Amino acid sequence: MSKTWHVALHEYSRHVFNKRFLLGLLSVPFVIILMVGLIFLIVAMETDARPVGYVDFSGILADPVPPPEIEPPDKPVEFRPYADESAAMAALDHGEIQAYYVIPEDYLETGTLSVVHAEALKDGPRYQFYDFLAVNLLRDTDPAIARRIVESDEVIVQSADGSRSMSSDSWFNILVPFIAAIAFIIAMFTAGGYLMQAVVEEKENRTMEVLITSVSSNQFMAGKIIGDIAIGLTQILAWIGFVIIGILVGRVKLEFLQGIEIPPQALLLIATILLPALVMVCALMAAIGATVSEAREGQQMTGLISLPIWIPYMLTGIIIGSPNAPIVVALSLFPLTAPLTMLIRQGMTNIPAWQIVASSAIMILSAVGSIWLAGRAFRLGMLRYGKRLKWREIFAKS
């Protein structure tokens, strides 16, 4: 095994088999479970599953068709018929039902009905009763048409060339690339942070002097960058794994998870923009580590990279509203803002091919340039104890 791989393996195992990293890794499924749990809790709080009564003077519900099936996390509500209002009121007083509807004789003419309740009726039982009423109003209609009316319309927007379409039911597909980009950026900074910290520590505890009499600075830096990219990818792959498991488990119960698909263009952007971005951030963090004299100083300098990377997140409204505006295109071509901008745009528009090619080329060149920068900063700064390396020294002619 070459020394580069020894360095990479050491760097990888030192951080990955560490409690702090594992906690960070598990925090994502924990947050997902927490969020899903909260959704269920909120829905459960919005649903009162006690029966709802009705007094039908119109005859619509004389021989009722059962209500449509209810999907979790909603709970089905039983609808009980009463012959008159006094019987319904008695049931309400005894707590047998939470409310009752009165459907007047002229309901079909007026479209008006009334509801009697002790406490305000929640959305869940109210909408379930409307659906129950709707299926009974449409009982003589073609069942397919009746179902479409009950389920309401779905507007599908399709691109002119037919390559892409989007509907209100596939909103999650827009979110997926966006979430992927954010996860990638978090992983980038985790891995890059480890790299910067490791380089500063090796300077601080003087390990550097021993290391560079064993390996060349290029081998050492290459090994470190490879190791830390592997850390970032481990984190991302583990999170993707958790998300896939979450979707596979959740889609059994949650309808909106059933239509999830990752657009091929998003995968292309992940490969050609996010991966070079990961390399670029790791290398830049290594360069920072090599130039500073202590970890705290390095963390302050990290802001110079992290701030521009998060700018598109702050401009999400503009990017979604005008995904092809000149400023958005400019952000797509600037190395530090390209990752998030391109992935947000991807969900909203058909990005022209030339922009994908240009942005990818810029990202790859930036990654290569950052590695060169890190190597040079490392060679010049590795033995600077207690004194910061000036950036102009890095770019000065050797």
Place this chain on the structure above:
Amino acid sequence: MPTVEISHITKTFGPLKAVDDVSFSIEKGELFGLLGPNGAGKTTTIRCMLDIFKPDSGSVAILGGAMSEAKKDHIGYMPEERGLYQDIPLERCLAYLGSLKGLSPSDVKQRSEGYLERFDLAAHKTKKVKELSKGMQQKAQIIATLLHQPELLIVDEPFAGLDPVNTQMVKDLLREQHQQGVTIVLCSHQMNLVEELCDRIVLIDHGKVMLYGGLEDIRHQFSGHAVVVRAEGPLPELKGIERVEPINGSTKLHLAAGMKPQEILKTLVAKDVTLAQFEIAMPTLDEIFIRVVQGEGGEA
């Protein structure tokens, strides 16, 4: 062919000339002392020797030529400022540093276990380095330096932080390496140990070579300023004596400038003093070091 040959190297950092026209060579199998006060340019010289720094001028040949990546596997370097990974267990730290010197995992395991036993660290090998005492870390650093059985060993202050028992252990280890034919460059402020171990030395001060050569030759070069005398009865009053120092039943007479030992002997004989001992006092390396650093004695 010398193992290390340094010819007229100069290294400047901004306005500071850290190394100024330094030349010396170290023969194969030699135990060589590199001495100098703090800030004299020793570490910069070592870094130039190891190709960590490129000298501004002059040349360095090591193990028969310019430094290469392959040669790094044949050199063991223990810097003055120790460097071990603090947050990992000792055995893992040694395994990593050994792997960077081209050792296989089985070689690292076998060799490190031997050294860990010898240095009483076997029971601590699973502890994190930061949990070890300063002395233990020092010993661990020595193990990391020797693990790959280097041909050239450069140790900077290897006795710092060690108690007398461990100092003796490291001394024995250096002698053992020396007997096995390893070329050793020893940097130390503990002159008695350098005197005990080294055959030749170079003394650098303000970036320049002040003394260079065989230890005995240098001591002879600096002798003649004192004589050790033991007489039956008290010594008479003598002219040309700067200071009188009693040493274990004898008397060390420090001579004034211009006074020669022969003249003292002549005076003592003339005064009919019965002498049991009269010898020219050889200065210790410590004394030579102080005299050179304080401005006495010429450049080599």
